[in-house]
Amino acid sequence: MENEKLVSVLNDLLTKNYDAEKGYKEAGEKIEHTSLRSYFEKQAENRYSFGHKIKEMIVKYGGTPDKGTSIVGDLHRTWISLRDAFASGDKAIYDECIRGEESFSNEYGEVLADDVLPPDVREMVTMQKDSVDKALASLRTMEGFAA
Template sequence: MENDKVVSVLNDLLTKNYDAEKGYKEAAEKIEHTALKSYFENQAQNRYDFGHEIKALISKYGGEPDKGTSIVGDLHRTWIAIRDAFATGDQAIYDECIRGEKAFSEEYGEVLNDTVIPQDVKDMVRKQKESVDKALMSLKSMEDFSS
């Protein structure tokens, strides 16, 4: 894969991490449930950390990291849905975060399925996907938070 394509894939993931980080920060500010608030704060930090890992690889492949969140895209719409869910309470925020994490995991899976992605990029993407999947399982385990 030529470097421009690697950089493009990485910048796409970077932008989606910016979106997720912002969404989780907003969710943490709005949610009442203490365990979910802590979860959201941790995930915002994870996405921040993911971003730095991605930026390092973008630089390695001769690219310039994108700055800021996306204006369009599925994950952006997901985080807007989370913002809209704030009006309807913790359960709606929780449900939208589950949906967002599933979409995020799928996005990482698509990158891993690309047979021409360099191994170091695959290794980083795999590690981040495993973290996302673990976080999703943790979030799902809190499903009964409203009981």
């Protein structure tokens, strides 16, 4: 994979992590249940950490990390509709977070489908996808908290 394409893919993941971090922060501020609030705060921290690791890879491969979220960009971004769910209570926030995590996991899977990722990038993306998948599984066990 040429560096320019790799940097573009990494910047896309970085922007999605910015979106997810912001979405989790907003969810943590709006959710009533304390266990879900703690979960959302932890996930916001994880996405912040993911972003820093991705930035390191972007710089390593000669790129400049993008700044900011894609909120004014494409409406398909994972966390855009989270705001709309806030008016509907904990269950709507929870459901939107599930949807967002599923989408996020799929997007990481699409990146991993590229057979020519450099080994260090593949390792980082795999670790982050595994973390997203574990977080999604954990979130699914909390469904009763959002009812």
